[in-house]
Amino acid sequence: MLEKQIAPQDTMSAQGNAAPDEDARLMREIADGSERALALLIEKWKNPLINFIYTSTGDFQLSEDIAMTVFSRVYNARGSYRAQAKFSTYLFKIARNEIINQFRKSKTRPMETSDIEDVYVPAPKDAVAECKDIEEAFSRALAALPERQRTAISLLVREELSYAEISEVMQESVPSVKTLINRAREYLRAALKEFQTR
Amino acid sequence: MQDQMIDNLLKRRTVEASADFSARALARIKGSEAAGESVDYSESVDSIINGNLRRYSVRASSDFCAKALRFAVDGEKPALFKSIIAAFSSFAAAAACLVVAFMPVPQVDKPAVSEEDFVQVSNLSSQIDSIANLIAEHEVINTIGVK
Numbered sequence: 524m525l526e527k528q529i530a531p532q533d534t535m536s537a538q539g540n541a542a543p544d545e546d547a548r549l550m551r552e553i554a555d556g557s558e559r560a561l562a563l564l565i566e567k568w569k570n571p572l573i574n575f576i577y578t579s580t581g582d583f584q585l586s587e588d589i590a591m592t593v594f595s596r597v598y599n600a601r602g603s604y605r606a607q608a609k610f611s612t613y614l615f616k617i618a619r620n621e622i623i624n625q626f627r628k629s630k631t632r633p634m635e636t637s638d639i640e641d642v643y644v645p646a647p648k649d650a651v652a653e654c655k656d657i658e659e660a661f662s663r664a665l666a667a668l669p670e671r672q673r674t675a676i677s678l679l680v681r682e683e684l685s686y687a688e689i690s691e692v693m694q695e696s697v698p699s700v701k702t703l704i705n706r707a708r709e710y711l712r713a714a715l716k717e718f719q720t721r
Numbered sequence: 722m723q724d725q726m727i728d729n730l731l732k733r734r735t736v737e738a739s740a741d742f743s744a745r746a747l748a749r750i751k752g753s754e755a756a757g758e759s760v761d762y763s764e765s766v767d768s769i770i771n772g773n774l775r776r777y778s779v780r781a782s783s784d785f786c787a788k789a790l791r792f793a794v795d796g797e798k799p800a801l802f803k804s805i806i807a808a809f810s811s812f813a814a815a816a817a818c819l820v821v822a823f824m825p826v827p828q829v830d831k832p833a834v835s836e837e838d839f840v841q842v843s844n845l846s847s848q849i850d851s852i853a854n855l856i857a858e859h860e861v862i863n864t865i866g867v868k
Contacts, residue, residue, distance in 0.1 A: 558747070561750070562743060562747060565742075565746050565747065569742055569743060569746070570735075570736075570738055573736060573738050573742075574734075574735055574736055577736050583736055587738065587739060587742055590738075590742075591742075591745065591746045591749050594746050594750065595746075595749060595750050595753060598754075657730070658730065658733070661727075661730045661734075662734070665731070665734070677731065680727075680728045680731045680732060681731055681732055681735075708724055708727060712723045712724075712727070715723065715727065
């Protein structure tokens with residue numbers, strides 16, 4: 524098999540090899556019937572997973588419900604799991620599938636609009652109020668992003684996955700992932716332009 | 722500066738799992754196991770296949786396999802590159818067969834897709850990705866003339 528020579532940023536996440544063997548070890552122990560390993564895995568990944576789902580749904584209870592379904596799927600696949608990629612890639616891929624399934628079933632979709640004027644919030648004069656409004660403006664702008672852009676930028680910035688890992692999770696090519704992230708940034712920049720530090 | 726602000730805002734948007742989340746998740750998993758509930762992976766398989774088609778639909782165009790094979794047998798190309806093109810063509814054909822095999826059939830009692838099928842499709846998808854990345858690398862190398 525050829526040795527690949529690829530730029531590091533395309534294959535290694537910012538977390539690098541942060542305990543990848545630990546997750547593989549936990550999955551092996553879960554396959555062997557260890558409830559303790561299952562509890563540890565859930566404890567380790569519950570917050571990153573719920574936050575990833577929450578970015579798309581905006582509904583905390585629904586996010587927890589979907590997260591439980593994801594952990595169920597991971598558990599059900601314990602016997603056939605092979606550590607071919609980082610566990611986070613595997614987990615977030617299942618999570619994204621479940622999010623899409625949920626949207627199909629409930630026909631509940633986060634607001635998606637390309638009209639930046641709908642989410643534009645004028646900058647206030649009060650510095651304290653300004654902070655709150657920045658976050659409010661950002662929340663509205665994030666919710667208005669198309670799902671693929673929102674997912675891509677969330678995986679890059681919050682979960683610190685590499686482009687290659689995001690490509691795997693989203694089943695998109697690396698150039699598509701980069702385009703999605705660039706577009707998301709352009710949209711969010713426009714939404715926050717009044718809050719730009721001079 | 723703007724991008725840094727966006728990144729900081731995104732990272733600040735965090736929620737904490739409920740205090741009893743882990744216990745509830747474990748209870749749900751164990752409850753499902755005790756009830757003997759089986760999992761249908763149809764939607765997961767559909768998602769993988771649709772993702773592959775979306776990513777490789779240009780390369781898997783009706784003429785691509787034929788063109789790629791003709792390109793592969795061109796004597797000017799390095800043997801390894803020819804092998805990779807041929808391998809990718811095979812995988813593209815395999816992916817197409819996979820699509821046909823798992824294409825939704827309009828019948829009332831559609832059989833559920835098993836976990837084993839899901840794992841096989843997932844593994845094949847990963848292999849296709851690896852081959853596609855190798856192809857892309859060698860295309861770049863060939864283009865810039867690096868030996």
